[in-house]
Amino acid sequence: MTDISVPTLGESVTEATVGQWLKSAGDTVKRDDVLVELETDKVSVEVSAPEDGVLSEIVAKEGDTVEIGALLGRVNAGGSAGKAAPAKAEAPAPAKDSKPAAKEEAAPAASGGKMTDVVVPAMGESVAEGTLSTFLKKVGDSVKKDETIAEIETDKVALEVPSPADGVIAELVASEGDGVTPGSVIARISAGGAGASAPSASPASPPPPAAKAAAEGAPVSPSVRRISTEAGVDPSNIPGSGRDGRATKADALDYVNNAASKASSSTAVTESRAPRDIGPREERVRMTRLRQTIARRLKEAQDSAAMLTTFNDVDMGAIMDLRKKHQDSFVAKHGIKLGFMSFFVKACVNALKEVPAVNAEIDGTDIIYKNYYDIGVAVGTDKGLVVPVVRDSDDLSLAGIEKYIADLGKRARDGDLTIGDMQGGTFTISNGGIYGSLMSTPILNPPQSGVLGMHRIENRPVAVNGQVVIRPMMYLALSYDHRIVDGKEAVTFLVRVKEALEDPERMLLEV
Structure with missing residues (x-):
């Protein structure tokens, strides 16, 4: 007989809610079969069978709150599978519990x-x-x-x-x-x-079952309890779409966000009103989950961060000349074109090393400084904006960055990106210039503290050594969280990016 216990769930996580048993008592299981799901305030965890055998006993029921190491159930190895089989063949046996009866x-x-x-x-x-x-x-x-x-x-x-x-x-x-x-x-x-x-x-x-309120006796998970406590709402009022009417983390977030919207006079008109009738030349289409999440996260960024934007412009002539001079040999050697984005990634990494606050994040009353440089690159797709991450950008060459970005962009458009491709970025670059944008104020990608906006290159008259000349200029915009990044640091960061792009040879030589 082998015990199935609650595994370690991560730093600072001490309890979980039993979400769903995927096997019933008496079921034959194989090693690594998922037996039960646990839900914490941060993640959902799957608990697998430790060995082949029969799930002989379920100790913790769905909806129970369990601590680390608590007993969930037991697996009986060996010849017990034969004893469990007749129980399934008898129709009256499952009558004690209507749920197993339906499955069998x-x-x-x-x-x-x-x-x-x-x-x-x-x-x-x-x-x-x-x-x-x-x-x-x-x-x-x-x-x-x-x-x-x-x-x-x-x-x-x-x-x-x-x-x-x-x-x-x-x-x-x-x-x-x-x-x-x-x-x-x-x-x-x-x-x-x-x-x-x-x-x-x-x-x-x-x-x-149709969505119903959690007040109807459904247990409250840690994630729902935490979200409702922070928002000051009663968890029993949250409509649940989960198993047996339980409220999920997404239900709680939707409820809290809707409540916040209704409290705001500026958004109450558009978000809290009942759906209106559409006209003969209108079409109503439900927002995809991706679009809903984009909307929610962008609004959260505006509500939670003290967001500010600083601007500068950069003469792109040196990089354009460098690309024109070496493009053919670069393609011949690396099999990919030398674009602008690799220079921007390199310039941002250099600036982040000098101004680490822009590469940090706020965690409660602490600041987490990150000594690695995973740069998110915003990519527009048919379904919406996604931000895949170029890992360890400081260790990549220009060719390595270009290949990495090309691969991410292709997989984003094909819908082949994984969750891991978009998690853990420390800073984001957004290129609105490919759509013709002259200037914009990009929105932060929480929990990051900085995002750089690139824009279109435009020939403009500028003063160089006392002479007015026409140069290929681009506006740069750095949006940052003023809670952690001071104005001096933000301006310094943007100036360092400008200097690196206007003299790329020095940047690449690290002089």
């Missing part, structure tokens, strides 16, 4: 075929839920193992859900547009081509 009715409906659940995969650190955007298969369709069955859209990336086995789609448990969490079942596959019997499985699974 699916097996007879498959006419003897083994029923396999299709579950939502892990979506990455801090991503607790997504939206089921598309089913690529319907009930009765044959599928192969690893064939994509559905697509899930999170607030950061789109995920593909592969088939766990060969067989036939017997049941679609979730519907397009539903909110789903890691480990939740969205469909079931019957082995052996038993798709014709799929309709009989449908009545056995009740439709997902």
